[in-house]
Amino acid sequence: MQGYDAVVVGSGHNALITAAYLARAGWGVLVLEGNDRPGGLVRTDELTLPGFRHDNFSAAHPLFVAGPAYADLRAELDLEYLNTRYPTGVSLPGGRSSVVSTDLDENIVEFNRLSPGDGDSLAELFQEFGPAIETVFALCSADLTAPSSAVAIQSLMHTSDGGFSDFAHMFTLSARALLQQRFRSPELHAMLAPWATHLGRAVDDANSGTWTVLVLAAITMAGMPIPRGGSEELVKALVKLIERHGGRVQCGQWVKQVLVKDGHAVGVRTADDEVVPVRRAVVASVNPDQLYLKLLDHGHGVTPPALRKQAKDYRYGLGAFQVHLALSGPARFHDERLMHAGQPHLTGGLNAISRATNEALRGLLPVEPTISWDTPSTLDPSRCPPGRAVARLQMLEVPTAVSGDAADRIPVGSDGWTEDVKNAFADRVIDEAAKHVPGLHDIILDRYLISPRELAAFNPNCGPGDPFGGSHDLAQSYLFSPLPGQPSHRTVVPNLYMVGAATWPGHGISGGSGYIVAQELMD
Template structure:
């Protein structure tokens, strides 16, 4: 067993949140070491030629508007740009195409969106204005909350400011409006089913169906952000964000090692003091060990032989819940897609759905372990704003079904034999065919232009990242109250041991917020 030089902080895993924390610490003079079991850094913030040479696909995350609204972008943006990070934007952030042929788009101009919504139904434009006005009154507090350690008194103050009325009796106007389900909000405020579908598809990206409690919050949070900053992608592929963070860490003296799988966190006297790898290497940490893991990975694997772990904490880790899987089709196309509504050719993610009821039905079917008969499709074409993603005249397309069961119990349409319930090659192919038929209704040249296809299903998710658990894209979504009262605030059962990533506040999304919160905690006077 070899013992290496001690570091100030050691990171287990290099997801983008871990990279953010490490970048801040390295800039502050900490000696940081990041250990990654995979051959590449960045977790699911990666880009590969998954289909054919010259076709560059973002395999998981792609459009990242919340990064542009984060304090990280404000504080580190210029330096990251010097390390090669550059953003491009779609002409329009998003759109929707309905099964009956109706469609709509969202732009970055409020007056254009009001006009679009009023065209769909009289009063819908005014309703959108009122929603954003209500949200705007608490948006600064929400932004601060999403960048705050939920264990602090300041987080409690922000929670009261956002959710409690100024008199202290009852909910605030914001809470009354946005702690309902997104269906309730959309059906109360909008008349057009197209407007409802355009806005109501987006909470699915936060793991929340239209009937989930508090899913209404994500309508103005995500769609308002898209209107404000657009639909940004990273030039050359989302891996450019990973590469820039890695270069920044190395520039400030940090060390990153790939192909190093950590088997144990070393605990002495109630505090974390280092890690041991699968090959027996030991690395010592003087100030912090940071695990970019879910609670089950942390307490049931990395701390498996640590007797000081409280039994109730082990039980909670055993009960850790995962969300849906997803299916993504990465397509290499011989030509750009030609939409029935050509405005959609300029949009970022376009959702294809018959409406809110269909989204709800798909979520219900996936929850029961069924392949949705009509999955809600999210579709984007990164080669539109970034032609470098594909050879000249060609295109790359990502087609995703966000509500997909991890273990398949049947097919809601009764067409696909699911066998033993696994994502076999045949099941993936048949479900991909279903997804492509839906897209082809709106993009007539799709099927004839497909040169190659790569499929990412829950089976691939489970292999690609231990934080996927059985094949989920994230942990099960929680409410803000659950994060505040019960969930991980980056602290653990041991001193100098911290968590970072999608299992911690504020949950999944490429915003870097979890990494930012932990960095501020470690650099504050609260941690010595």
């Protein structure tokens, strides 16, 4: 095969963003993807019935829309985003509910309604940490090992007299601790706490409080935007941009080896033993265990022993379970605002969220799973036939390897996520959701289930079924990601770079790592 300036291994959105920048800059770029379509976990299919288009995995793109990659590429992307006034909300037992608005003043009024003083606390929180939040968002598009990042981190964590800042204290707090410090309303605790889970952190983990605040700030500013036509429209738009500038995206081509000569990455070898020479860079959208244990060494000792051990110790987190529904009509909540919310949660409250996480960590199906609910057809009628609706119920507190049921009602054998286990757990999820959505059972036309087993089979970056591509607790985040011995997107092999969920700023549709690597390569 002919040589290229850059070969990108994998085609997740970060990989495509790097490829798009390089192609625009005149590089010869080839993207190699093992699956039948590009996009990784950004995919839209008719999973249930004809005409019902479901986002298989990721759905909304607030971090991408608010980030620099979208600002740079927007004019060349054939892509339309639809947004909502209420990015999130919560439904609790007994008809209690709330929503977050894209209007801060409206949120202050709503939070004060829930508990007098909570709205004022919200205003104080944003006033107190507003500059720090802006700095963190800027760092999400920067190499944390760069000197400028070190200066920014120093300003975040320390005061002018050398002491620790208020942000440094907040940085250590769990979501539970921060929310209980700042707000009295149980509805607020339940509405905001699950967002730590969306970022791969448990509500009782140290540092999860910081990300709860960051998500609240992000969705207040950016809402919960979704692409018209489905999440995969982002992928299609990026591929068109790459090809328009002379790049290529080739599917059905797994890469089995990164080729190294004289200590530098010089190409890749595909699964069918085709060699692709590279002149300037290999960009690998893979996790460090795959890169350092599978793609690199091949008996040649390229990876230092200490880094190889770290790659072996790379940890994955909890799994994800999704119930995709084709509905005969719109779902109705007790609180009409939730019908228009982007991704509200249905939950028993903060302690229920914590309990479900603990059960999942012990390998058990949760008794009362926290349900992230979204119905994109409310904003985008093109997702389904007229008068119908699609819904996704997502649970992020499930084990990748299930060994039992916390309620002791679902038989679980050594085979784990079997069809029987999946269907029984889906029944539980729908029964729980029906407590918040009256008449839900009556409007379900069909359903499609995705468990950690399907995630693992679809994408190697999910490991055993972790949608976030690895644990994101403190020991595997920030300058410890992707590995303590490689705290940046540059690998130990010159000309070889990493992007994707395992690298800073982590998982989610942000485009952060793709942007960071592109800027470094073009510098």
